[in-house]
Amino acid sequence: MTDTTTDVPDEFAGYDDLPAVPLTSADHGPKMPRFDGDVSELPDRACWALQNLLTRRHISGERQPQLWSWVSEFADVLRVRLSELDLRLRIVDELQIAFVEQVGYDSRWGRRLLKRETINTYDAILALHLAKYMRASRDENVLVTREDIHEMFAGVSNTIDRDLAAFDKRIDRAVDKMEEMEFLRSQRDDPDTFVLSPVITAVMTASVITDLQRQFEQFISSGTEAPETDSETEADTESRPDPDESRLDTAEGADW
Structure with a gap:
């Protein structure tokens, strides 16, 4: 039997007995600067x-x-x-x-960096119903039609929805918003049929759904227009919603 043991200098003796140091995500060899003056520590x-x-x-x-x-x-x-x-x-x-x-907390020095989406009442109502619709389905690809979506608003009745044409228009605008946010993906061969994205399940957590459900029930039971709230922040440069649009407040984590 051949002895493959090699002599190890005294100064290196015992190194194999030391605990291994795990590599972190940043340990990927030499880092090449992306631009002149790049001082980033990350790959x-x-x-x-x-x-x-x-x-x-x-x-x-x-x-x-x-x-x-x-x-x-x-x-x-x-x-x-x-x-x-x-x-x-x-x-x-x-x-x-x-x-x-x-993340929100009390400090006069903290600044909101994320741009908050302008979410109107009908956007929030549709997001709520789509999230519940997807959670109830066992299919991997959940399909919903524009007709299905309009039926989701059957229980909505308030003073601003007496004009049915305007009512349908607001629902269609909510559909457009859900597409923009990638909650819905229209089918190429049928633009009135949509696939529900898993994004909606990730963003619409149980706490957000519960909070929106409570506000939605208050909204439809009041029979009046919900008060409009300011959804803009320092970084929000989008135009405000139409003055006849209302908005449901959303819980923390729902700044879509």
């Missing part, structure tokens, strides 16, 4: 993942597989960087959805 992929988390509503493993893989790989260090900005990283592994939400 390029982590920087790009961070940039996309801050500028996209969400990252989907289905639609942005490369970005999703980077978010998953560098999740720990991304959480640290985002926390420094009063932001929280949400990752729903089973749906392969990642997004960032603003």
